[in-house]
Amino acid sequence: MSQETPASQTEARIKTKRRISPFWLLPVIALLIAAWLIWTSFDDRGSTITIDFQSANGIVPGRTPIRYQGVEVGTVQDISLSKDLSKIEVSASIKRDMKDALRKETQFWLVTPKASLAGVSGLDALVGGNYIGMMPGKGEPEDHFVALDTQPKYRINNGELMIHLQAPDLGSLNSGSLVYFRKIPVGRVYDYSLNANNQGVTIDVLIERRFTNLVKKRQPLLERLRRQGRRRPEAGPKCNWRTCPRW
DSSP, rough: OOOOOOOOOOOOOOOOOOOOOHHHHHHHHHHHHHHHHHHHHHHHHOOOEEEEEEEOOOOOOOOOOOETTEEEEEEEEEEEEEEESEEEEEEEOOGGGGGGBBBTTEEEEOOOOOOETTTEEHHHHHHHHHHEEEOOOSSSSOOOEEEEOOOOOOOOOOOOOOEEEESSSOOTOOOOOOEETTTTEEEEEEEEOOOOTTSSSSEEEEGGGGGGOOOOOOOOSSTTHHHHHHHHHGGGGGGGGGOOOOO
């Protein structure tokens, strides 16, 4: 008697392709975005510099900007005392497009609103808060600077004209006193100093660009600066174009 063997049964197995769930892509995308933001932040940070001040009054980390020609080019990041406690070290970040302006002769100073008989200076600081002014200079690249006590003596914008007037004394004038021509303000007293022989004073007057054509070589300017200033003390000292000393 023969024994029958059952026919072997074949099983069909269906293989499904494994697909990556979209939810697994979210962490990867988040990491890529974070990396891009970090790189962008580092790239935009530019250069870090240190500016030495005698006092930190009016300087606030994260808020006090650094400006050049009215444009914000950096921000104060940190303030600390020097090791010998003799100065204040202000750490600031400068935008990368101003990197080439950080030279040995580059100057920085704090701009704050100040009131005097001549009026109020630093009006932009009065409206927008204190800021650090910057004047690019020449020389080798530098990242450590010493702040000036006041703004540079000659900060002339394009087209403006600086003239030097000689007078026996300063009278009632001060930095910021206005210069008038036919009752129109055409400039202001920028600075003053004693002459080398101490026999008079030199008064530096900055003429606005649109009025520089009024200045002619060796133009006789009559009498002294102080006369017009004494006529209107309530308005602050003024200099009429026809009542200025010779220059």
